[in-house]
Amino acid sequence: MAKALRTLTLLMGWACVAIGLFHVALGNAALPGAGSAGATVDSWGRFMGASFVGYGLAWVWAARQRPIPAQAVRWLAGVFLLGGAARLLSLAVHGRPHWFQIVLAAIELGLPPVFFWLAEAEERSGAGAAARRPVTKSA
Template sequence: MTKATLLRGLVLTMGYADLAIGLFHVLLGNAAIPGAGSAGPTVDSLGRFLGAIFAGYGLAWIWAARQSPIPATAVRWLAGVFWLGALGRLMSLAVHGWPHWFQVVLTAIELTLPPLFLWLADAEEKALGPAGER
């Protein structure tokens, strides 16, 4: 498997996963968060709103995957946003302690994937050359 093939597969998977997760949060609200219990209407409203934003984030990944070549700049920005989310989780850990185990797993994924995306970001642009042709 080439780096370009891996990039395309990961970008598309990221897009569909984020879209599904975002819609899941829009539909279920607080019930979509393991260990959250009932956080009340204010947090439920926030969670559903952020779910919609996350679904849009997933659509941005899907858009990137549908370009030829996949734009390295878009991958870098999207990976940076994902990494920022991981840093937010680490801040929460420092302030409030350990969350539900599933959130810890998500944090590990969010810390691991961005460097991989940054490493692969320009793989397809390099593989296709300056004219972007196969």
């Protein structure tokens, strides 16, 4: 389970970094249907792309820890799940977006439970339990 969690966490991190850089570089052109949205949306999209790079780097950081901090994975997956919930709210308020946004929502709602499950399995394993034990100094 630890290898699966590490691999998926690292993949998630680098995917978020790549997607974020794509949005920073392309602005409105990175969003289907937003090419003519104007300077305000372009500025917001590039800022959010930079934020997504930081979010991805947090995933990469978590993947590089030994053992992987299950609590950090839960928080990061929770943020991802919140993004999917936000897309559902947008769907309810404004209707169906571009089809690709529906695909992203499915990923954002479906992947976090996998991370929660893997993080729980890691935490229950000896490696995860060792990470929660406090370090004590010997006399």
